[in-house]
Amino acid sequence: MAFAFPDAMSLTEVLSLAVAAVLVNNYILVQFLGCCSFFGVSKKTDTAVGMGMAVIFVMALASAVSWAVWYFILKPLGLEYMQTIAFILVIATLVQFVEMFMKKAMPALYSALGIFLPLITTNCAVLGAAISNIDNGYSFIGSMVYGVGAGVGYTLAIVLFASIRERLDATAQCPKCFEGFPIALISAALLAMSFMGFSGLSIW
Amino acid sequence: MKFSEQLKAGVILDNPVFMQTIGLCPALATTTSLSNAIGMGVAATVVLVCSNVVISALRKFIPDKIRIACFITIIATFVTMIDLALQAFVPALAASLGLFLPLIVVNCIILGRAEAYASKNKVLPSALDGVCMGLGFTFALVLMGFFRELLGAGTIMAGLSDLLPFLSGIIPSAGFAVPGLSANPAVMMILPAGGFLMMGFIFAALQKIMAGKEDK
Numbered sequence: 390m391a392f393a394f395p396d397a398m399s400l401t402e403v404l405s406l407a408v409a410a411v412l413v414n415n416y417i418l419v420q421f422l423g424c425c426s427f428f429g430v431s432k433k434t435d436t437a438v439g440m441g442m443a444v445i446f447v448m449a450l451a452s453a454v455s456w457a458v459w460y461f462i463l464k465p466l467g468l469e470y471m472q473t474i475a476f477i478l479v480i481a482t483l484v485q486f487v488e489m490f491m492k493k494a495m496p497a498l499y500s501a502l503g504i505f506l507p508l509i510t511t512n513c514a515v516l517g518a519a520i521s522n523i524d525n526g527y528s529f530i531g532s533m534v535y536g537v538g539a540g541v542g543y544t545l546a547i548v549l550f551a552s553i554r555e556r557l558d559a560t561a562q563c564p565k566c567f568e569g570f571p572i573a574l575i576s577a578a579l580l581a582m583s584f585m586g587f588s589g590l591s592i593w
Numbered sequence: 594m595k596f597s598e599q600l601k602a603g604v605i606l607d608n609p610v611f612m613q614t615i616g617l618c619p620a621l622a623t624t625t626s627l628s629n630a631i632g633m634g635v636a637a638t639v640v641l642v643c644s645n646v647v648i649s650a651l652r653k654f655i656p657d658k659i660r661i662a663c664f665i666t667i668i669a670t671f672v673t674m675i676d677l678a679l680q681a682f683v684p685a686l687a688a689s690l691g692l693f694l695p696l697i698v699v700n701c702i703i704l705g706r707a708e709a710y711a712s713k714n715k716v717l718p719s720a721l722d723g724v725c726m727g728l729g730f731t732f733a734l735v736l737m738g739f740f741r742e743l744l745g746a747g748t749i750m751a752g753l754s755d756l757l758p759f760l761s762g763i764i765p766s767a768g769f770a771v772p773g774l775s776a777n778p779a780v781m782m783i784l785p786a787g788g789f790l791m792m793g794f795i796f797a798a799l800q801k802i803m804a805g806k807e808d809k
Contacts, residue, residue, distance in 0.1 A: 418785060418786075419785050420622070420692075420785075421618050421621040421622035421785065421788065422618060422622075422692075422696075423618070424617040424618040424621055425615060425616075425617055425618060425701055428614065428617065470673060470677060471673070472673075472695070473669050473672055473673050473676065473695040473698055474666065474669040474670060474673060477665055477669050477698050477699070478662070478665070478666065478669075481661075481662060481665060512699070513618050513696045513699040513700075516695070516696060516698070516699050517692055517696060520692060520695055520696075521692065524692070564797075565800075565804065566797045566798070566800045566801035566804065567793075567797045567800075568800070569800075570614065570796050571793045571794070571796040571797035571800060572793070572797075573793075574789050574790075574792050574793030574796060575789070575790060575793040575794075577789040577793075578786045578787070578788075578789035578790035578793060579786075581785050581786035581788075581789055582781075582786040585784065585785075585786060
């Protein structure tokens with residue numbers, strides 16, 4: 390074969406990758422990926438949890454499939470420049486398939502996550518994870534860990550943020566011009582600052 | 594609709610970022626400096642105009658049921674072209690925009706305009722709509738980028754002359770240093786948290802202005 394697969398990763402590498410994806414390089418609060426849905430679906434904690442679960446699920450699948458598409462189709466054929474087009478189509482198709490499959494086979498899960506699935510196609514976090522996996526040359530296992538880790542990080546951030554927002558809407562008093570979206574952004578800033586504290590964890 | 598009205602709608606009344614709160618990811622992530630903001634804004638505008646034109650021209654041939662997939666394919670094509678062009682001609686900018694360059698494809702503004710405007714209107718108005726909305730997006734990014742760079746790095750227009758070579762005689766490559774700020778910049782503002790903070794303050798200011806207008 391004219392091309393090489395990425396090297397296998399040791400357990401330590403995989404572990405530090407997971408920590409980095411969840412906390413240090415948190416997708417929303419550090420890398421700004423998936424901000425639209427972060428602000429859009431974070432008004433209530435239970436919808437935030439649902440969205441988070443759906444993102445973890447789709448990200449894991451998308452990481453695996455896009456990795457395969459890259460190393461088995463695009464790279465051997467020398468079509469690297471088709472990356473963006475190929476990945477977005479793969480993700481869109483995948484989400485559609487997952488939706489149809491879940492509707493038929495897992496109606497309970499579908500009723501919980503179904504409404505979030507179409508939203509995920511245009512969630513930049515999923516495409517971002519797929520492209521990052523390739524850019525960083527992760528192995529297949531590494532890609533899966535990174536995908537799931539980034540999804541868990543997304544869920545953590547959105548659930549934390551939704552809980553803050555619930556309290557903010559219910560009890561907080563703030564200047565009139567800050568009411569609603571601006572104060573949500575300011576609290577996201579505070580949350581992001583607290584996540585900066587994790588940056589020391591990247592010494593591994 | 595007249596062009597002036599479209600322009601007013603795109604830049605102010607329906608500004609994608611400030612009024613419709615879409616396209617927040619690039620607005621937060623690529624606005625650490627004015628030159629990055631301009632680069633991102635222009636790249637997204639070019640994609641928006643091109644995709645609006647093609648989608649509008651093909652609007653009678655695209656089957657309704659698979660229109661979203663068709664739109665995404667068309668948008669992704671232009672994003673790839675811009676991505677490759679920037680990597681070839683302005684590699685520094687391509688490197689600093691990084692992941693967010695291919696991610697223009699999932700920018701809600703572009704798909705949103707395709708769905709809401711280009712798929713229902715003729716080619717010329719769609720192109721103008723793309724220009725206006727793109728300018729609105731660029732305006733929002735420039736506003737964010739200017740203040741974040743000013744507070745976070747203490748400079749104005751650093752790196753802009755690398756992006757636009759014809760300015761190199763006027764603007765120094767490192768930009769204009771602001772006395773006082775450049776020695777002790779509030780580094781927080783160019784870190785991720787500062788993006789949220791700056792956007793929060795801009796939105797608050799907008800609400801204040803809007804409330805003031807309603808009172809009159």
